[in-house]
Amino acid sequence: MAQPDPAPSADAIHLNAISKRYGRTLALDAVSFNVRDQELFALLGPNGAGKTTLLHILCTILRPDSGTALIDGIDVAKNPLEARQRLGIVFQEPSLDDRLTVRENLELHGLVYGVPRKLRRQRIEEMLALVELSDWASKPVRALSSGMKRRLEIARALIHDSRILLLDEPTVGLDAQTRDRIWAYLRRLRAERDITVLVTTHYIEEVEDCDRVCIIDSGKVLALDTPEALKRAHGQSLVRLTPTAEADLEAITARYQDRLTARKGNELTLVSDDAFITAFLAEFGTRITALKVEVPSLETVFLTLTGRELRDRAAGAREQTLAFGKRGGEHTR
Numbered sequence: 042m043a044q045p046d047p048a049p050s051a052d053a054i055h056l057n058a059i060s061k062r063y064g065r066t067l068a069l070d071a072v073s074f075n076v077r078d079q080e081l082f083a084l085l086g087p088n089g090a091g092k093t094t095l096l097h098i099l100c101t102i103l104r105p106d107s108g109t110a111l112i113d114g115i116d117v118a119k120n121p122l123e124a125r126q127r128l129g130i131v132f133q134e135p136s137l138d139d140r141l142t143v144r145e146n147l148e149l150h151g152l153v154y155g156v157p158r159k160l161r162r163q164r165i166e167e168m169l170a171l172v173e174l175s176d177w178a179s180k181p182v183r184a185l186s187s188g189m190k191r192r193l194e195i196a197r198a199l200i201h202d203s204r205i206l207l208l209d210e211p212t213v214g215l216d217a218q219t220r221d222r223i224w225a226y227l228r229r230l231r232a233e234r235d236i237t238v239l240v241t242t243h244y245i246e247e248v249e250d251c252d253r254v255c256i257i258d259s260g261k262v263l264a265l266d267t268p269e270a271l272k273r274a275h276g277q278s279l280v281r282l283t284p285t286a287e288a289d290l291e292a293i294t295a296r297y298q299d300r301l302t303a304r305k306g307n308e309l310t311l312v313s314d315d316a317f318i319t320a321f322l323a324e325f326g327t328r329i330t331a332l333k334v335e336v337p338s339l340e341t342v343f344l345t346l347t348g349r350e351l352r353d354r355a356a357g358a359r360e361q362t363l364a365f366g367k368r369g370g371e372h373t374r
């Protein structure tokens with residue numbers, strides 16, 4: 042897909058033709074997009090898509106091979122310190138000091154960023170209340186669950202004067218209830234404070250409530266729009282069906298080869314429309330045990346754009362990424 046070439050503006054984040062290569066892997070291939078002020082913006086893609094690399098470039102840990110990245114109009118390569126001052130960052134790997142208490146971790150961060158004492162105290166109380174950890178303020182961090190630690194990291198990222206919050210897969214490894222809570226805090230932050238939130242995820246169901254979603258795969262931007270507009274432009278209906286016997290599965294596969302998008306065990310996924318369902322049931326209605334119709338969703342948007350389901354891509358790439366992690370690399374994972 043042709044990449045947009047956004048003009049620098051008052052946008053919170055501006056990326057123009059960012060590329061980054063690790064040896065033979067082109068992790069980012071001329072990525073361009075803007076994140077508007079006060080947007081809740083999701084960068085969605087499977088593991089290995091290039092999300093972490095992009096975030097590391099934005100927060101000045103990595104330098105791109107080419108292209109420019111602006112934070113609040115500041116070039117991150119030319120003025121890294123000034124750019125970082127505006128960012129709150131929650132990395133994929135926890136980076137709290139386990140031996141300190143919840144409040145001490147926040148104090149330390151405020152000190153490092155030079156937040157004056159009175160303002161520091163006030164922000165700490167405010168942020169602890171926001172992420173519902175006030176009662177835990179004097180407890181050592183090691184006593185917290187992983188969901189609570191994630192909430193504390195979000196609070197910590199906002200202790201200094203950060204106007205843009207970057208979060209790298211903040212919900213990975215957390216249970217469904219804790220994931221919902223993290224997203225509730227992010228929506229509240231965007232609503233109550235003058236803040237822009239850029240969050241990466243490979244959980245497609247999480248991005249429905251975001252203002253805009255950028256779909257990225259193999260280092261390339263595939264699409265960027267509101268969830269509704271993405272569904273209108275690229276969504277399609279699917280049917281998932283289970284043939285009664287192996288012979289039925291073979292017959293349906295042969296008949297609808299052009300509509301088949303996935304086969305998992307004995308479940309087939311076919312691209313659908315009203316005329317298809319009527320014709321299919323007339324021909325194969327007695328040769329299936331189950332049939333489920335799915336309306337256009339972001340999952341089908343991803344399928345249309347990449348020819349693969351995000352869930353499969355996520356699992357496959359995660360294994361590769363972990364194998365890579367064991368060998369070590371240029372930056373810590």
Ligand SMILES: Nc1ncnc2c1ncn2[C@@H]1O[C@H](COP(=O)(O)OP(=O)(O)OP(=O)(O)O)[C@@H](O)[C@H]1O
Nearest residue numbers: 063068087088089090091092093094362370371372
């Ligand atoms: N330090 C490195 N050295 C070599 N290759 C790397 C390094 N870091 C990332 N890669 C590769 O670059 C590509 C993009 O990786 P990146 O971590 O940015 O993706 P991601 O979408 O953030 O996935 P994840 O959620 O697993 O971090 C992948 O193919 C990955 O294997």
